[in-house]
Amino acid sequence: MENKYDIQDDNQLTVEQAIANLQGEDLGLRVYAAWWLGRFRVDAQEAIDVLIAALEDEEDRTEVGGYPLRRNAARALGKLGNRRAVAPLIRALECSDFYVREAAAQSLEMLGDLSCIPILIELLKDNVPGTLPAPEPPQLAQPYDAILETLGTLGATDTIPDICPFLDHFIPRIQYSAARAMYLLTADPETANHYGDRLVQELSNDNLQLRRTVLADLGAIGYLPAAEAIAQTLAENSLKLIALKGLLEKQLQQTTPPDLSSGAIKVMTLMDELL
Amino acid sequence: MNATLQSLIHAVEEADSSTKMLEAVQNLAAARLEGAVPTLIAVLGYNNPGAAVAAVDGLVQIGEPAVSALLEQLDRHNYSARAWAIRALAGIGDPRGLITLLGAATADFALSVRRAAAKGLGTMKWHWFPNDELLEIAQEEALEALLFVAQQDEEWVVRYSAVVGLQSLAVAISDTHLDWLLQIQTQFEQMANNDNSWAVRGRVFLAQQQLQAIDREPQPVDDQPSPLSAIDWHLIMEKLYDRRNQERLVFPEGDPRRYRELAVAIAQNPSDS
Numbered sequence: 091m092e093n094k095y096d097i098q099d100d101n102q103l104t105v106e107q108a109i110a111n112l113q114g115e116d117l118g119l120r121v122y123a124a125w126w127l128g129r130f131r132v133d134a135q136e137a138i139d140v141l142i143a144a145l146e147d148e149e150d151r152t153e154v155g156g157y158p159l160r161r162n163a164a165r166a167l168g169k170l171g172n173r174r175a176v177a178p179l180i181r182a183l184e185c186s187d188f189y190v191r192e193a194a195a196q197s198l199e200m201l202g203d204l205s206c207i208p209i210l211i212e213l214l215k216d217n218v219p220g221t222l223p224a225p226e227p228p229q230l231a232q233p234y235d236a237i238l239e240t241l242g243t244l245g246a247t248d249t250i251p252d253i254c255p256f257l258d259h260f261i262p263r264i265q266y267s268a269a270r271a272m273y274l275l276t277a278d279p280e281t282a283n284h285y286g287d288r289l290v291q292e293l294s295n296d297n298l299q300l301r302r303t304v305l306a307d308l309g310a311i312g313y314l315p316a317a318e319a320i321a322q323t324l325a326e327n328s329l330k331l332i333a334l335k336g337l338l339e340k341q342l343q344q345t346t347p348p349d350l351s352s353g354a355i356k357v358m359t360l361m362d363e364l365l
Numbered sequence: 366m367n368a369t370l371q372s373l374i375h376a377v378e379e380a381d382s383s384t385k386m387l388e389a390v391q392n393l394a395a396a397r398l399e400g401a402v403p404t405l406i407a408v409l410g411y412n413n414p415g416a417a418v419a420a421v422d423g424l425v426q427i428g429e430p431a432v433s434a435l436l437e438q439l440d441r442h443n444y445s446a447r448a449w450a451i452r453a454l455a456g457i458g459d460p461r462g463l464i465t466l467l468g469a470a471t472a473d474f475a476l477s478v479r480r481a482a483a484k485g486l487g488t489m490k491w492h493w494f495p496n497d498e499l500l501e502i503a504q505e506e507a508l509e510a511l512l513f514v515a516q517q518d519e520e521w522v523v524r525y526s527a528v529v530g531l532q533s534l535a536v537a538i539s540d541t542h543l544d545w546l547l548q549i550q551t552q553f554e555q556m557a558n559n560d561n562s563w564a565v566r567g568r569v570f571l572a573q574q575q576l577q578a579i580d581r582e583p584q585p586v587d588d589q590p591s592p593l594s595a596i597d598w599h600l601i602m603e604k605l606y607d608r609r610n611q612e613r614l615v616f617p618e619g620d621p622r623r624y625r626e627l628a629v630a631i632a633q634n635p636s637d638s
Contacts, residue, residue: 324387326414327477332522338564342564348573354571361568362484365522
């Protein structure tokens with residue numbers, strides 16, 4: 091039963107305690123507190139302040155020079171939905187640590203603020219001095235997938251020429267991110283579907299990890315023509331259900347509740363079978 | 366044992382890669398032969414999720430003849446095999462699995478098990494029940510478990526599944542228990558307005574539509590007789606009464622989720638499907 095009390099203590103980490111821990115001596119507790127504030131969506135002003143300050147932390151370093159606390163702070167700020175974090179996150183895009191830049195790009199995607207587009211393009215061209223590549227192979231210069239996905243979500247149509255070359259990147263995951271962005275940025279529906287279909291084809295990829303990745307991409311863009319292929323691909327039902335949820339939510343946005351489109355009904359019929 | 370079955374089983378036993386294993390299990394499952402049950406159940410314990418999914422599908426297709434072997438599987442210690450067996454029981458809907466599903470839907474730590482059990486509670490083979498008294502107790506337990514899951518589970522997909530389960534249950538009880546039907550509809554109203562997942566709300570809208578449509582059309586009647594013996598029913602009844610008594614004892618102290626949270630913390634990273 092001791093165990094039980096430990097768990098409750100964890101869950102009962104109060105907002106005050108987490109904010110205090112984030113500024114405390116223990117580096118482990120700091121990193122945990124940053125994660126915790128994001129996980130429980132603590133959007134108090136003070137929490138935002140300490141997380142923004144943590145984006146400039148110098149004390150918590152990995153052997154290869156990474157910034158674990160900055161990474162977690164960047165991730166948390168995306169979840170808290172406060173626009174005050176936009177400018178500090180844009181600065182974090184210039185951090186030497188690849189994973190801080192990745193987390194910052196993902197959080198800026200969630201915050202939906204267009205002001206980060208110019209620096210994202212510079213990163214895509216690898217024009218930002220002081221940024222180091224990922225420490226492990228294939229040692230990518232930049233977190234291209236996160237950058238591409240963010241540009242797509244932000245509707246940065248001017249960046250299409252910069253995105254296109256990534257459709258042929260040697261890493262499939264990055265190709266998918268480019269296709270996903272192109273789907274969102276292409277105005278002509280028929281051309282856009284061409285990019286969606288390209289993702290659907292990848293559901294038959296031999297590599298399970300890639301099928302999982304593409305499931306997430308299709309869910310993120312809510313591409314309805316993918317519904318049956320998603321239901322049939324060889325992957326965990328949990329992941330298929332999450333992808334289909336993305337399709338369903340897109341369909342639900344297109345009607346006034348409780349009306350349902352035929353697409354929504356079709357997606358739910360497929361989902362019911364996967365439970 | 367016929368030659369086809371033997372060679373299909375042999376292929377499963379000989380498979381030396383996860384792809385070959387998956388293929389062999391899919392082939393064995395597709396044959397829908399009762400003799401495949403022990404092999405399919407053994408696959409649940411192989412720690413090969415793809416093959417396990419195929420084996421569960423196969424067991425669900427075979428149905429009732431697989432149930433007693435599945436219930437035996439539940440007594441063993443391999444958690445992941447246990448979870449797959451619960452999924453198969455949920456898919457089959459045999460009343461001998463009812464008690465297991467009630468517990469799994471409300472308190473299992475793996476969300477894939479909770480969601481399968483919730484759906485299974487709605488699609489139990491109610492028409493097999495030998496008398497109204499037992500049927501009523503069983504359906505009331507299922508209703509309470511599903512309402513609990515719909516209101517309390519923190520995972521959208523489990524609540525979604527509870528909606529699917531409640532919809533099936535509503536159809537099953539619509540002629541006999543107007544009060545329960547009303548409870549389900551009230552629950553749906555609440556979720557349609559308040560659930561924080563749009564996917565769950567969408568499924569509620571669909572359930573509401575489909576329940577209205579059912580009012581207008583008579584339902585097809587499945588009158589296949591129950592293959593269960595008097596002893597089976599006796600056991601089911603005994604366990605149901607046990608469960609009721611236990612609920613009375615435990616309930617004031619809190620809900621089953623306390624145990625689930627404990628389990629989650631202990632098994633930090635349960636393999637899930």
